[in-house]
Amino acid sequence: xxxxxxxxxxxxxxxxxxxxxxxxxxxxxxxxxxxxxxxxxxxxxxxxxxxxxxxxxxxxxxxxxxxxxxxxxxxxxxxxxxxxxxxxxxxxxxxxxxxxxxxxxxxxxxxxxxxxxxxxxxxxxxxxxxxxxxxxxxxxxxxxxxxxxxxxxxxxxxxxxxxxxxxxxxxxxxxxxxxxxxxxxxxxxxxxxxxxxxxxxxxxxxxxxxxxxxxxxxxxxxxxxxxxxxxxxxxxxxxx
Ligand code: SF4
Numbered sequence: 001x002x003x004x005x006x007x008x009x010x011x012x013x014x015x016x017x018x019x020x021x022x023x024x025x026x027x028x029x030x031x032x033x034x035x036x037x038x039x040x041x042x043x044x045x046x047x048x049x050x051x052x053x054x055x056x057x058x059x060x061x062x063x064x065x066x067x068x069x070x071x072x073x074x075x076x077x078x079x080x081x082x083x084x085x086x087x088x089x090x091x092x093x094x095x096x097x098x099x100x101x102x103x104x105x106x107x108x109x110x111x112x113x114x115x116x117x118x119x120x121x122x123x124x125x126x127x128x129x130x131x132x133x134x135x136x137x138x139x140x141x142x143x144x145x146x147x148x149x150x151x152x153x154x155x156x157x158x159x160x161x162x163x164x165x166x167x168x169x170x171x172x173x174x175x176x177x178x179x180x181x182x183x184x185x186x187x188x189x190x191x192x193x194x195x196x197x198x199x200x201x202x203x204x205x206x207x208x209x210x211x212x213x214x215x216x217x218x219x220x221x222x223x224x225x226x227x228x229x230x231x232x233x234x235x236x237x238x239x240x
Contacts, residue, residue, distance in 0.1 A: 002219040003054040007229050014219045017207035021199050023051050025137075028107030029086035031055035037083065037105075044083040044103065045076050048232065051109075052085060054221045058228035060085070063236040066136055066151035069094045073102070075239040089113065093136040093143060111197045112137035115170055119192045120145050123168045127189050133158055134170030134191065142170060142191075159183055172197050 001023075002016040029048070034056050038046065048060035049069070057063055064072040073082060073094050082100060084091035086107030095102040115138050124132060124145070131147040133155045143149050148158045152175055159167050160182045169175060170191035179188055211217070221229065 001050065003221055003229075004050060004057075004233065006219050006221045007054060007057070007226050007233060010221075010223075010226060013215060015211045015215065016217055016219050017204075017211035018202040019217045021202040023109075023199060025086055025107050025109040026051045026053055026056075029053075029056050029105055031059065034059045034085060041081075041083060041103070043081065045080045046083045046085065047072060047076075048085040049087055049090060051087070054225055054229045056085060057232045058225055060229075060232040061235065062239070063232040065236075066090060067153060068236065068240050069136075070097045072236055072239055073098045073100055076100075087137055089139055089143075090136045092140050093149065096140075109137040111172055111195050112170075113139060114194060115139065115142050115192050117141045117145065120168070120170065123189060123191045127166060127168055129164075130166035130168045130187070130189060131162065131164050132168045132170065132191065135172075138170050146170070155179075156182065159186065159188075171195065172200065174200060 002014055006014040029052055038059060046060040047062045047064055048056055050063060050065045062072050069090055076082060082102045084094065084102045085105040088104040088106055088108055089112065091102050091104035112135055120132065120142050132145060133148045134142055134146040135151065135155065136143065136149050150158060152171060155169065155171060155175060156178050159179055166187045168189045168191050173190065173196050176188060
């Protein structure tokens with residue numbers, strides 16, 4: 001994400017308060033592996049999720065987010081097959097919504113992929129009045145049980161607009177702050193207590209303060225790579 005900010009704003013300072021705070025899912029798709037797959041499947045259109053490296057974006061035709069993946073795929077010519085990188089669950093969700101042939105990369109988010117159907121069924125049993133809201137990075141068998149499947153923003157908007165008062169949440173636990181600040185009187189339960197991303201939690205307030213004071217560590221993307229990666233991001237922006 002920091003690289004994406006640097007790609008979009010090369011003249012601005014982009015800080016990543018903890019340089020080790022990466023995304024294990026993004027790391028599951030390397031430039032070398034994607035390049036090899038493209039050589040094996042030269043006819044495919046490559047759609048890469050925003051959680052990919054700048055190098056992988058440079059090999060992609062379109063970028064997408066969990067909010068607009070369906071819209072991006074719908075904008076691609078129906079004759080074309082699509083290689084979707086890196087999240088297999090978002091790929092399957094998008095294929096189901098668009099009825100398109102999508103070749104999924106075999107990556108996954110360790111946090112969302114770890115949520116099991118059994119945990120969700122138990123949470124529903126514990127809170128029978130609650131609606132289940134999950135992120136499309138969750139497994140298909142979990143998504144099937146959901147009342148709503150959407151991005152972080154989608155989940156927050158759904159819970160805020162809904163007349164329901166209780167929700168089971170199936171995404172990373174950091175969502176609780178905006179959920180509660182917008183809905184202080186509603187009740188939120190976790191589909192699983194384990195949905196904490198260790199990488200996201202590496203960013204602390206202390207590290208942010210240090211980073212802002214010292215303007216370090218800075219994230220930059222070399223100009224030739226930036227130019228190539230920007231094309232996929234721009235194509236996404238043209239569609240949405
Ligand atoms: S929760 Fe962590 S591992 Fe999963 S997509 Fe987000 S940053 Fe990556």
